Amino acid sequence: MDGVTDAPFRYITDVIGKPDIIYTEFVSVKGLILGKPAIQRMLLRHKTKTTMIAQFFGTEPEYFYQSSLVALEKGYDGVDINMGCPDKSVFHKGAGAALIINPSVAKKIILSVKKGIKDGKEKYNIEKNITVSIKTRTGYKKPQTKEWISNLLEVEPDVICIHARTFAQKYGGLADWTQIGIAAELMENSKTKLFGNGDIKNRVQALERIKEYNLAGVLIGRGALGNPWIFQGKVPTTKERFEVIIEHCKKFMEFFPSANLSIMRKHLGWYAKDFPHASEVRNELMQVNTIDDVKKILFKTQAFL
Ligand SMILES: Cc1cc2nc3c(=O)[nH]c(=O)nc-3n(C[C@H](O)[C@H](O)[C@H](O)COP(=O)(O)O)c2cc1C
Structure with a gap:
């Protein structure tokens, strides 16, 4: 989460919450490759066995390719592509949620990241599995889950995480988990795993959602602010x-x-x-x-x- 999941936050979340997977803030691929120090600091990390994912945003497949190499060099376990950010500054550049209305570029970016991971594994002698994942929303103005997710599945990412709101909803209203259900049905026989996201308030609810929608996992965002204990279902003294x-x-x-x-x-x-x-x-x-x-x-x- 931008401005939140920096290296110290990820350290605390990891040590106290022990979640299975942790994401960086979204990092501009262009800023990273053009060598902006503040952006490079966003990929600082602690040593851990927990799965750590570097999340990137941008529009240029070549920058995604190069950024994937950087992520691998730094020891990340996966590269996530942000296709859900609704912020004006990101959207107007054609990045984040704007990729929902530009599936051909979205697919090119995924393929570039896949190539980056393949080449990076060779370059840095990495044997572990490195995932390519997408974090997106249900649609642009209205939910278009089936059509949008079908597009992404064509290029076979390892994981798709859906925040169950449209771009137009930003963070308003309630997440519409029926859309996650639609995606789950669509992906029933797919190798791509599905994560759900949106409005999860506690561990019990997280486990219920996973069971109800037959998901590989859920992501918790705002519920973890000042609350690394959420992943353990614990109330701290x-x-x-x-x-x-x-x-x-x-x-x-x-x-x-x-x-x-x-x-x-x-x-x-x-x-x-x-x-x-x-x-x-x-x-x-x-x-x-x-x-x-x-x-x-x-x-x-x-x-x-
Ligand atoms: C302050 C803030 C920063 C966020 N930054 C990112 C980000 O960098 N990348 C991303 O994929 N989502 C980002 N999000 C969206 C969250 O990851 C999540 O999809 C959304 O808040 C819904 O989940 P939640 O109800 O569990 O928070 C951000 C949300 C907030 C509130």
């Missing part, structure tokens, strides 16, 4: 919550030593809930610039719990 906040801040400074901790404020706001006076603590956390600022606030709060 306030002490655990505070410990993870500090650990997350430490990891942030380890990965980005010259950054200001103020960038972490949104995460702190997401964590600081479900304990007495949480809203006051949240307000204070919105002013922090250093780990010491965070520690002082949490230490003072703990004394009153």
Whole structure:
């Protein structure tokens, strides 16, 4: 998730939540290949046995090819292509959800990533399986799941994840899981695996959805903000919550030593809930610039719990 699933967030999610699979933020293939440092930092990662997927967005198949090589060099387990982002800046360039209305380019991109993975495996002597996956939506203005997903299946990606909203819905309304059902039926005899996504609030619901729609998995986005415990179906104690906040801040400074901790404020706001006076603590956390600022606030709060 853009602005969220950076290296420290992925570390915390992995260690605390232990999900099966974790994705990077979406990374511009053009920015990556043109060597923009801020974009290259988006692919920083920790060592882990958990499946780590590099997600890319863009329009040029050649940049996707080269970016796939970069992902393999960095040890990622798969390359995901974003075909779902509804943001204006992405859509107007023909990337993200705009690929839903341009299936021929979408398919060229998938084939380029496949080639990148094949060549990258040879180049870097990689034996493990590396997946190519798509993260998309149900359609442009209206759901067109059958037609759109059929197009993608022609080039046989390993996984398709559907966020059960159209481009036009952005993040509004409810995810329409009946569309995931339509895709599941379509893909019943396909080698391509299907993941569902949209509005999952907890682990029980995730497992129910997987069973109901016969899915290979589901992705959880907003439910994991400030809540790495969601993957374990656990409610943390306030002490655990505070410990993870500090650990997350430490990891942030380890990965980005010259950054200001103020960038972490949104995460702190997401964590600081479900304990007495949480809203006051949240307000204070919105002013922090250093780990010491965070520690002082949490230490003072703990004394009153
Ligand atoms: C702040 C934010 C950033 C996001 N960034 C990405 C992204 O980089 N790539 C992507 O595929 N989806 C991105 N999404 C969409 C989510 O991955 C997910 O599809 C959507 O939020 C619905 O799932 P959820 O209800 O579990 O959050 C983002 C969503 C939010 C709220």
